[in-house]
Amino acid sequence: MANLTAAQTSAMRQILLSTAKILISAALLYLALRKVDISDLLSRLGFTSAVWIALAIAATLSQVFASALRWREISADCGASLSVAQAVRYCMIGSFFNQTLPSSIGGDAMRLWLVGRGPAGWRAAAYSVFVDRAIGLVALGLLIAASLPWSLRLINDPQGRLALLFVDLVALAAAGGFLLLGRLHWRWLGRIRAVHHLRTCSVITNRAIFNRERWPKITFLSLLIHFLAVVIAWCVVKAIAAPVLFSEIFLLVPPVMLITMLPISIAGWGVREASMALTFGYAGLATGEGVNVSLLYGAVFLVVGALGGLVWIFSAERSRKGSIAVESTE
Numbered sequence: 138m139a140n141l142t143a144a145q146t147s148a149m150r151q152i153l154l155s156t157a158k159i160l161i162s163a164a165l166l167y168l169a170l171r172k173v174d175i176s177d178l179l180s181r182l183g184f185t186s187a188v189w190i191a192l193a194i195a196a197t198l199s200q201v202f203a204s205a206l207r208w209r210e211i212s213a214d215c216g217a218s219l220s221v222a223q224a225v226r227y228c229m230i231g232s233f234f235n236q237t238l239p240s241s242i243g244g245d246a247m248r249l250w251l252v253g254r255g256p257a258g259w260r261a262a263a264y265s266v267f268v269d270r271a272i273g274l275v276a277l278g279l280l281i282a283a284s285l286p287w288s289l290r291l292i293n294d295p296q297g298r299l300a301l302l303f304v305d306l307v308a309l310a311a312a313g314g315f316l317l318l319g320r321l322h323w324r325w326l327g328r329i330r331a332v333h334h335l336r337t338c339s340v341i342t343n344r345a346i347f348n349r350e351r352w353p354k355i356t357f358l359s360l361l362i363h364f365l366a367v368v369i370a371w372c373v374v375k376a377i378a379a380p381v382l383f384s385e386i387f388l389l390v391p392p393v394m395l396i397t398m399l400p401i402s403i404a405g406w407g408v409r410e411a412s413m414a415l416t417f418g419y420a421g422l423a424t425g426e427g428v429n430v431s432l433l434y435g436a437v438f439l440v441v442g443a444l445g446g447l448v449w450i451f452s453a454e455r456s457r458k459g460s461i462a463v464e465s466t467e
Contacts, residue, residue: 161407174425181377189372189375190372190376197437197441201225201445205221205224205228207355207358207362208228208248208266208269209224211268211355212224212257215265215341217255217258217262217264217265226452227247227248227251230445230448231244231247232244232444232445233443233444233445234445234449236438236443249266250262263334264334264341267338268338268342271312271339272346272355274308277394288301289301291388296419297416297419298419301392315338316342317339318332318335318336319336319338366394367390367391370434371386373433374430381422393409396409410428412431414431
């Protein structure tokens with residue numbers, strides 16, 4: 138009975154957490170959509186828009202491919218070796234679950250599950266996904282920090298400057314603290330289970346980042362992933378002929394992506410729109426255009442997520458899952 142009660146409590150917490158994320162997304166979307174004329178947005182879409190949206194989808198697929206290549210490099214250090222085909226397939230499936238599960242990290246959980254069922258085991262799978270996320274955060278924080286001189290010129294609003302500095306400092310502090318953890322050799326750290334696993338991930342991350350042979354590839358792929366996010370947003374800007382420069386998108390999108398990484402909404406919906414509206418406003422651009430860009434940006438990822446759903450439907454992993462379920466009932 139005690140176990141049943143614990144299970145029920147855990148399930149209730151998950152339901153409450155999911156409900157909270159749904160409410161956050163809904164509330165932020167409602168507030169953001171108040172600044173948008175949907176009929177005007179739709180009227181701006183035409184044949185040329187379709188071409189740019191197709192390019193945005195192609196850039197998103199390229200981003201998934203680059204993410205898969207980076208994850209494959211990292212997973213080898215974690216004892217969870219993957220082929221290129223496996224990594225790409227799992228990342229495509231992850232893109233589907235990013236859009237369908239009530240979290241912005243649902244795809245990570247799915248990648249963990251897909252790898253963990255194999256010979257590598259759950260620990261190696263968890264390490265590979267966590268380290269992949271950590272390296273992405275480190276690269277994004279450094280990219281934002283490197284572009285700060287130009288970002289501060291673009292953003293004249295004092296509150297906007299403070300917000301940008303705060304977000305980047307938090308990201309760099311979190312990344313720096315995580316990397317430092319792997320270089321500490323205090324024995325008592327290994328006695329705390331949660332800290333032990335986190336420290337192991339930090340050691341793997343340090344090894345991947347500072348390896349002379351592998352860091353150029355991992356660095357290139359990490360920066361490429363974030364650059365492609367800018368390209369996707371730029372294609373969306375061109376699709377609706379928004380009066381925004383590529384340089385402005387290059388400076389404004391990375392901080393928004395950093396904020397969207399917070400697992401407090403459904404696939405980033407609401408948080409992304411609100412953040413994009415704020416950053417556009419701080420940069421002296423129309424907040425409504427920021428929401429328009431964000432909505433179409435999210436729509437592009439929905440399309441790619443749907444393609445990932447098709448990969449999942451026809452994947453061997455799903456078929457194997459069904460056969461296991463049948464065997465367990467016999």
